[in-house]
Amino acid sequence: MKTPLLDILKTRPLIGDGAMGTQLMFAGLEQGGCGEAWNLTHPEQVLAIQRRYAEAGSDCLITNTFGGSRIMLNRHGHAGDVTAVNRAAVEITREAFSGRDGYVLGDMGPFGGLMEPYGEFTEAQVREAFGEQAKALVDAGADAVIIETMTSLEELQLAIEACQAAGAACIIGSMAYDVTLDGSTFRTMMGIDPERAATFMQDQGAHIVALNCGTGMEMERARDAVVRYRAVTDLPVMVQPNAGVPKLVNMRVIYDETPDHMGGGVVALVQAGANIIGACCGSTPDHIREFRRLLDAHLAAAPAGARA
Numbered sequence: 001m002k003t004p005l006l007d008i009l010k011t012r013p014l015i016g017d018g019a020m021g022t023q024l025m026f027a028g029l030e031q032g033g034c035g036e037a038w039n040l041t042h043p044e045q046v047l048a049i050q051r052r053y054a055e056a057g058s059d060c061l062i063t064n065t066f067g068g069s070r071i072m073l074n075r076h077g078h079a080g081d082v083t084a085v086n087r088a089a090v091e092i093t094r095e096a097f098s099g100r101d102g103y104v105l106g107d108m109g110p111f112g113g114l115m116e117p118y119g120e121f122t123e124a125q126v127r128e129a130f131g132e133q134a135k136a137l138v139d140a141g142a143d144a145v146i147i148e149t150m151t152s153l154e155e156l157q158l159a160i161e162a163c164q165a166a167g168a169a170c171i172i173g174s175m176a177y178d179v180t181l182d183g184s185t186f187r188t189m190m191g192i193d194p195e196r197a198a199t200f201m202q203d204q205g206a207h208i209v210a211l212n213c214g215t216g217m218e219m220e221r222a223r224d225a226v227v228r229y230r231a232v233t234d235l236p237v238m239v240q241p242n243a244g245v246p247k248l249v250n251m252r253v254i255y256d257e258t259p260d261h262m263g264g265g266v267v268a269l270v271q272a273g274a275n276i277i278g279a280c281c282g283s284t285p286d287h288i289r290e291f292r293r294l295l296d297a298h299l300a301a302a303p304a305g306a307r308a
């Protein structure tokens, strides 16, 4: 019997995974195509990507279901495939561990619109869409559900409640922060700072507080976010910074932070109290391999009692 995720985090930090979207593009997904549908139409390609992360040393793999809610899938004509897409994603991700213990984190991204009165979607529609996806992920056996790239507490709350209704054993809330224009701090697009987000998530019953993506949130800023989370909550913290800032080179989007450069921030993240360290847009299995190497070296060098 595998140790539950929340229990293993009390004993050691874990390594997450890297980007899925860019890897799908490398595998041939066209710009604007439905990457989540590939769980059904191209399962071998999705499995190959997940395997590369597992082999690079990921302890936790995130399912290819970021846009796997009914509202998102509907844009590609796949609204009827919510359960099948999410189930297949969990099964593919589990298979990628090839029998070794690893944690499948079922991914839920934003529903991709605005709720009334600012947008066209009712709260009931969003609640239903999150509920359907969360149930599919939990029923398929995901070890946790990660609600990613959140900017609004209202949307986050609906997603957390959906996970609770689905019976998720572990709920991870992950915010996307942007560095402010003057560079002095960071907050979400909707103006939420990390202290408010972490306190809110804890009050709502989330089990892990996290951050991913965002603008200008490289390793050092992610470390600042961990420190600010740690000041207001004892919940485990997960971080997934981007591999730098996207640049357009020869009509291709390039991320400029190499595995070596990002790796330079790994130990500082652990020392600040991060419990799961992965990476977001632009990162690759090479980034994760370097994170794994540096974390293992750090843990081997530090006496157990001195581990952050």
Ligand SMILES: [Zn+2]
Binding pocket: 212, 213, 214, 242, 280, 281
């Ligand atoms: Zn990202």
